Amino acid sequence: xxxxxxxxxxxxxxxxxxxxxxxxxxxxxxxxxxxxxxxxxxxxxxxxxxxxxxxxxxxxxxxxxxxxxxxxxxxxxxxxxxxxxxxxxxxxxxxxxxxxxxxxxxxxxxxxxxxxxxxxxxxxxxxxxxxxxxxxxxxxx
Amino acid sequence: xxxxxxxxxxxxxxxxxxxxxxxxxxxxxxxxxxxxxxxxxxxxxxxxxxxxxxxxxxxxxxxxxxxxxxxxxxxxxxxxxxxxxxxxxxxxxxxxxxxxxxxxxxxxxxxxxxxxxxxxxxxxxxxxxxxxxxxxxxxxx
DNA sequence: GCAAGTGGTCAAGCAGCTTGACTATGTGAC
DNA sequence: GTCACATAGTCAAGCTGCTTGACCACTTGC
Numbered sequence: 001x002x003x004x005x006x007x008x009x010x011x012x013x014x015x016x017x018x019x020x021x022x023x024x025x026x027x028x029x030x031x032x033x034x035x036x037x038x039x040x041x042x043x044x045x046x047x048x049x050x051x052x053x054x055x056x057x058x059x060x061x062x063x064x065x066x067x068x069x070x071x072x073x074x075x076x077x078x079x080x081x082x083x084x085x086x087x088x089x090x091x092x093x094x095x096x097x098x099x100x101x102x103x104x105x106x107x108x109x110x111x112x113x114x115x116x117x118x119x120x121x122x123x124x125x126x127x128x129x130x131x132x133x134x135x136x137x138x139x140x141x
Numbered sequence: 142x143x144x145x146x147x148x149x150x151x152x153x154x155x156x157x158x159x160x161x162x163x164x165x166x167x168x169x170x171x172x173x174x175x176x177x178x179x180x181x182x183x184x185x186x187x188x189x190x191x192x193x194x195x196x197x198x199x200x201x202x203x204x205x206x207x208x209x210x211x212x213x214x215x216x217x218x219x220x221x222x223x224x225x226x227x228x229x230x231x232x233x234x235x236x237x238x239x240x241x242x243x244x245x246x247x248x249x250x251x252x253x254x255x256x257x258x259x260x261x262x263x264x265x266x267x268x269x270x271x272x273x274x275x276x277x278x279x280x281x282x
Numbered sequence: 283g284c285a286a287g288t289g290g291t292c293a294a295g296c297a298g299c300t301t302g303a304c305t306a307t308g309t310g311a312c
Numbered sequence: 313g314t315c316a317c318a319t320a321g322t323c324a325a326g327c328t329g330c331t332t333g334a335c336c337a338c339t340t341g342c
Contacts (some may be wrong), residue, residue: 002246002266003262003265003266004159004246004249004250005154005179006251006266006269006273007148007152007155007269007273007309008152008155008156008268009273010148010152010269010272010273011148011149011152011153011276012152013150013273013274014145014149015149015168018145022323023222030329032329033237038146039269045293046289046290047289047329048289048290056329056330057330057331057332058289058290058291059290059291059292059295059330059331059332060329060330060331062291063329066321068251074269077274082288082289082338082339083337083338083339084249084290084337084338084339085288085289085290085338086289086290091307101297102192105143105217107303108145109144109145111272112272114145115272116268116271116272120210120268121144123264124234124265124269125143125144125147127257127261127264127265128144128147128151128265129147129276130152130256130257131151131252132148132151133150133151133154133258135303143317171298172299182331186305187321188321188322189319189320189321197299198299198301199320199321199322200298200300200322200323201298201299201300201303202298203321203322204298204299205298217299219337220320221308223308223319223320224306224307224308225307225320225321226307226319226320226322227307227320227321233332247298247323283321283342284323284326284339284341284342285333285340285341285342286335286337286339286341286342287331287338287339287340287341288337288338288340289335289336289337289338289339290337290338291333291334291335291336291337292332292333292334292335292336293333293334293336294332294333294334295330295331295332295333296329296330296331296332297328297329297330297331298327298328298329298330299326299328299329300321300325300326300327300328301324301326301327301336302324302326302327303322303323303324303325304321304322304323304324304337305320305321305322305323306319306321306322307319307320307321308317308318308319308320309316309319310315310316310317310318311314311316311317312314312315312316312320
């Protein structure tokens with residue numbers, strides 16, 4: 001199996017595992033939401049920030065925020081110092097979902113550690129970090 | 142940056158590079174088509190095979206085949222021994238597109254070799270192969 | 283203080299997928 | 313044989329998540 005094939009297979013499997021794990025913990029989200037959460041998590045973000053991060057139009061990002069708000073994961077707040085903008089921040093439920101995603105991701109990594117051992121996994125992480133782009137993480141196909 | 146994040150970033154980047162490379166060589170395809178091509182490449186496949194491989198309904202797979210046929214990448218042939226089924230095979234243009242994708246993938250791997258060195262890349266491939274699932278490669282989010 | 287730029291939303295359209303219904307062909311029990 | 317059932321594929325309608333285009337509110341720079 002070629003390098004590119006195993007990389008895509010591993011990434012696809014990881015995405016599925018995380019998504020399944022989050023759903024199993026009782027949250028209704030799509031994988032694309034996960035990428036949004038990683039941007040919202042620290043201190044919130046504007047819709048335009050989110051759109052750039054996800055590589056989509058700001059209209060699409062706005063719709064995605066609508067959905068997150070409707071499901072109770074995020075809320076819109078006024079942006080201090082700019083009355084045009086709004087700061088989208090995670091709610092407590094949103095944070096809970098983020099933690100669930102981190103747990104699911106940790107489960108997946110644990111499965112790899114069982115196969116490769118901790119040292120190998122650390123080496124894997126290091127190698128991947130050196131070939132991965134610096135930019136935003138976004139859905140790619 | 143976490144292991145999961147760099148893996149997803151690397152996979153996303155790879156997908157984009159391959160797709161860009163294929164388009165730069167004059168083919169009009171979407172990443173999802175690439176996964177179809179990998180299934181059609183050896184000896185062709187039925188629509189149902191393709192649907193299973195891509196993790197979608199056979200109706201969707203049939204529509205995808207329609208598009209590939211319309212663009213000249215594939216064609217439907219009778220399936221020997223079963224008049225219900227049809228064998229979808231790549232045309233010469235489809236094979237050319239497959240070769241273009243392989244070239245683009247090779248370019249991406251070459252970039253990694255420049256950073257990590259050939260030995261490290263081989264090790265990376267080996268580690269990933271041990272954690273990647275055996276099943277079909279398919280779009281995952 | 284006005285023109286241009288930016289943040290955000292509304293509206294309409296489209297692409298790619300879904301579910302449901304259907305035809306044609308193959309399979310197996312009797 | 314034949315008749316019920318399973319399977320390959322398509323047609324049709326609908327939904328979802330994205331797009332483009334238009335617009336308003338606010339900010340910025342001259």
